[in-house]
Amino acid sequence: MATSEDKIKIASSFLKAAPPDVRVLVGDDELLEGGILAALEEYNTEELATVEVPGIDGKVIVSKTGQVDADRFLDPKTSQVFSVDHFRQTASEPEAHERDEEIEELRNTIEADTEIYSADRYAEGVSAVYGSKGVITIAIVHNRYSPSNFWNGRWRSVWTLDTATSEVKGTLKCKVHYYEDGNVQLETSKDIVDKLSKNAEHPHKVVSKALIDLISAAETKYQTALNESYHELAENTFNGLRRALPYTRTKIDWSKILTYRIGAELAAK
Structure with a gap:
């Protein structure tokens, strides 16, 4: 026990x-x-x-x-x-709670642009922009629940900007759970390292726009790649795993399996 x-x-x-x-x-x-x-x-x-x-x-x-x-x-x-x-x-x-005043003005500018970006891309997205010790961290999460269609999912992305070096790091994660007549879960992630074209000497609005443009391009590229992978999975990979059966696009009624030709053949054996 x-x-x-x-x-x-x-x-x-x-x-x-x-x-x-x-x-x-x-x-x-x-x-x-x-x-x-x-x-x-x-x-x-x-x-x-x-x-x-x-x-x-x-x-x-x-x-x-x-x-x-x-x-x-x-x-x-x-x-x-x-x-x-x-x-x-x-x-x-x-x-x-006390703020880090040294970086607060830049954080405020990035926060405003992040909210616009998140609302435009993710219908139910929630974002947060943190600033501490010269580092800006952006967190974005988008939850979608569809129990009537037997699935739910979550998108997460976390981005950091080192204002001293202009280095940008990102982690993108997607998790989907599908549970109609089964239980399938997909979890995937991608890490990104890049360099911002603008540095802390530029106006805050310029730095913020460059950062959001970088994030938008990276997330769009990743989401497009995921969609293409799903299409390949559905059209080719899964079909390659199936036995050769008539393509009817209908589910087999196992209680009536003997009425199918293959069922009769199996019964004969």
Whole structure:
């Protein structure tokens, strides 16, 4: 019989690889108290979970970049920190937080352009722009849930700009879960390293536009490549795995398998 420690390890591994909306996977208080909350915290910060904070309009991202201490996170738009219940994905106790004034003007400019970009590209996207010690970090997350069509998905991208070197790094991640008559999950990611054409000596608006243009081009290229891969997968790869059967575009009714020719042949054998 598995011990509580074994159950925690197993549940934690499932949580870290789980699709969006994982709260229902854990209903055991013993597991929660024994260590699952640490896995939930890691999941929420890695997946850029979004929460509603009292007194703040719109949803706010929970990320490692914005983590102030064990369970408190920063909303850079309002410069407030808040507590997070990682199990229920709820937030509370917002309070003011000091800004990094040295980089705040540039951060504000990039934040405004990022919000425009995110709203234009991602219908339900949420973004956050952090600034600290000469580094600007942009986080974008877009969740789509379609239970009537048996799928849900999440797009995440995190970009950093080192204002001293103009180096830009990005990590793009896409996760899709499809569960009609089965259980299929796709998770893919891409890391990007580039150099911004403008540096900190240029006006902030110029730097911000160059950064958003770079992000837009990279995300468009990656998403186009994903679409082409899906098309190749559906049209060729999966077909190559199938046995040679009549192409009818209809599902086999297994309760009537003997009425099909192949079923009759199998029965004869």
